[in-house]
Amino acid sequence: MTNKKFYVTTAIDYVSGEPHVGHAYQKIIADVLARWNKIQGKDVFFLTGTDEHGQKISKAAEKAGKSEKEFVDELSKKFKQAWKSLNLDYDRFIRTTDKDHEEKVQEFIKLMNKKGDIHKGKYSGLYCVDCEAYVTEKDLVGGKCPFHPNKELTELSEEAYFFKLSKYQNKLLELYEKNKKYILPKFRRQEIINRVKEGLKDLNITRTNFSWGIPFPLDKKHVTYVWYEALLNYITGIDWPSKKFKKFWPADVQLLGIDNSWFHCVIWPAMLMSVGIKTANTILINGFLTFNSQKISKSLGNVISPIALEEKYGADSIRYFVCRNFVFGQDGDFSEQALIDRHNNELANKLGNLVSRVTSLAEKYGIEKTKNKLIKKLKLKKIENYFENYELDKILNEIFAFIDVCNEYVQSKKPWETHDKKVLYELVDSIKAIAILLWAFIPETSEKIAKQFNFKIDYNEIEKPLKVEKIKKEGILFEKI
RNA sequence: AGCGGGGUGGAGCAGUCUGGAGUGCUCGCAGGGCCCAUAACCCUGAGGUCGCGUGGUUCAAAUCCCGCCCCCGCUACCA
Numbered sequence: 201m202t203n204k205k206f207y208v209t210t211a212i213d214y215v216s217g218e219p220h221v222g223h224a225y226q227k228i229i230a231d232v233l234a235r236w237n238k239i240q241g242k243d244v245f246f247l248t249g250t251d252e253h254g255q256k257i258s259k260a261a262e263k264a265g266k267s268e269k270e271f272v273d274e275l276s277k278k279f280k281q282a283w284k285s286l287n288l289d290y291d292r293f294i295r296t297t298d299k300d301h302e303e304k305v306q307e308f309i310k311l312m313n314k315k316g317d318i319h320k321g322k323y324s325g326l327y328c329v330d331c332e333a334y335v336t337e338k339d340l341v342g343g344k345c346p347f348h349p350n351k352e353l354t355e356l357s358e359e360a361y362f363f364k365l366s367k368y369q370n371k372l373l374e375l376y377e378k379n380k381k382y383i384l385p386k387f388r389r390q391e392i393i394n395r396v397k398e399g400l401k402d403l404n405i406t407r408t409n410f411s412w413g414i415p416f417p418l419d420k421k422h423v424t425y426v427w428y429e430a431l432l433n434y435i436t437g438i439d440w441p442s443k444k445f446k447k448f449w450p451a452d453v454q455l456l457g458i459d460n461s462w463f464h465c466v467i468w469p470a471m472l473m474s475v476g477i478k479t480a481n482t483i484l485i486n487g488f489l490t491f492n493s494q495k496i497s498k499s500l501g502n503v504i505s506p507i508a509l510e511e512k513y514g515a516d517s518i519r520y521f522v523c524r525n526f527v528f529g530q531d532g533d534f535s536e537q538a539l540i541d542r543h544n545n546e547l548a549n550k551l552g553n554l555v556s557r558v559t560s561l562a563e564k565y566g567i568e569k570t571k572n573k574l575i576k577k578l579k580l581k582k583i584e585n586y587f588e589n590y591e592l593d594k595i596l597n598e599i600f601a602f603i604d605v606c607n608e609y610v611q612s613k614k615p616w617e618t619h620d621k622k623v624l625y626e627l628v629d630s631i632k633a634i635a636i637l638l639w640a641f642i643p644e645t646s647e648k649i650a651k652q653f654n655f656k657i658d659y660n661e662i663e664k665p666l667k668v669e670k671i672k673k674e675g676i677l678f679e680k681i
Numbered sequence: 682a683g684c685g686g687g688g689u690g691g692a693g694c695a696g697u698c699u700g701g702a703g704u705g706c707u708c709g710c711a712g713g714g715c716c717c718a719u720a721a722c723c724c725u726g727a728g729g730u731c732g733c734g735u736g737g738u739u740c741a742a743a744u745c746c747c748g749c750c751c752c753c754g755c756u757a758c759c760a
Contacts, residue, residue, distance in 0.1 A: 216760080253760090256759080400757090428757095459759095556721085614717085677719085
């Protein structure tokens with residue numbers, strides 16, 4: 201944590217469907233990382249957005265009776281609204297249909313071509329005429345197209361352009377070896393290494409059977425393959441190759457779901473190596489969530505909008521829950537009951553009630569500056585270390601353990617009997633530290649606390665003694681559900 | 682098939698890498714305390730052979746090694 205800048209990116213979501221908690225989970229974590237670095241005084245850039253090209257979208261738009269542009273505009277807006285409702289403070293929401301992205305992708309391709317890493321070849325596979333698309337082996341149902349089981353598939357072969365991915369096998373393995381934190385968590389790293397060792401094929405990066413995409417600059421008959429182009433958002437989003445790019449790149453953390461780890465851990469760094477751009481510092485892979493123990497899927501009808509959840513539970517409770525309840529990297533279950541339990545017990549009863557009882561007492565009896573001995577129980581170093589390893593659940597565990605300590609302190613010191621202003625000062629000053637540490641996770645709540653006690657949310661303020669002022673109790677922080 | 686993850690008191694999870702009394706968290710259950718506070722807060726207790734071998738290493742294993750069983754993911758041109 202010595203850099204003065206911090207650049208974090210998330211996966212850009214494919215707008216073939218609506219946003220759900222799985223998407224939200226990852227964005228929230230990115231926001232927490234961004235905010236944590238902000239209060240450390242760093243210059244932070246947080247990029248998120250939507251991925252909007254490709255045949256699937258083209259087809260979905262057609263089905264909805266809309267133009268592709270109309271279709272993606274609508275969905276992209278929904279993602280934006282969802283992130284707004286969760287209080288995500290991103291710096292840019294990139295869309296792969298943004299003009300600057302499209303232009304820069306073409307520049308990038310030309311550059312890669314100059315490096316000699318693009319060649320023309322033949323792509324062949326099983327083609328479904330009714331879908332007008334290739335069917336991958338995995339999607340085959342009884343050897344047939346899953347959507348048209350009565351039609352025979354034809355072995356088709358067409359002209360395509362390829363990126364010389366195979367050339368980078370050893371360089372990639374070197375990268376994983378040299379930068380042990382390139383892929384996190386560790387078990388994902390091992391997974392990727394094993395697969396890369398099995399060998400890499402060149403990657404087909406163009407299509408000719410549809411047109412909803414970025415024109416391939418080397419050959420007008422071709423459209424750039426979505427994946428290849430979408431990956432570039434991480435550098436086009438900060439105006440590669442401008443000054444801004446030079447300031448923020450390489451990204452400190454790129455958050456991704458397990459579904460696209462292959463692209464981000466293998467193809468993406470190879471692309472950068474090809475044109476001589478540094479690779480990111482860390483690719484951080486989050487696990488997948490189920491919702492109330494069910495897979496999140498359209499067919500099960502449980503794609504709950506993050507906006508609906510926010511209206512029901514509030515942004516801070518959702519943010520808190522996803523950071524606290526899941527071990528980062530592993531899969532987890534977003535259970536509404538568990539969310540409610542944590543909201544009631546941890547946010548309302550522990551944190552909310554602590555603030556409530558202390559403000560009441562402080563308002564009645566006042567506070568008097570003294571050395572805060574209570575705060576020694578707060579293990580700041582430990583918390584900072586956890587952050588280095590992105591162990592958000594443990595950070596919250598640690599902070600809430602300190603909240604327990606504060607509640608015990610109130611209990612044992614009985615300030616309602618003693619009217620001890622110094623004890624109350626210690627408590628208020630400790631709550632200040634708690635609120636600052638929690639800001640990245642539950643910004644609204646932290647700001648409410650800061651307003652009552654009149655301090656600034658800044659990491660350096662944790663160790664500065666609180667200025668004594670008149671305290672006035674305001675409303676409750678968390679209503680119970 | 683290959684690779685990976687999981688199997689811990691009634692429920693859901695941490696803890697396993699870096700071995701040290703079964704420790705912890707959120708609940709549930711049984712008792713008590715407090716009255717400042719959101720019927721919140723605090724204390725005490727019951728409850729587990731940490732998937733199986735009754736395997737190996739060790740003074741010591743939930744943690745390391747070996748074997749087995751059961752769940753769940755991933756396997757590139759699908760974004």
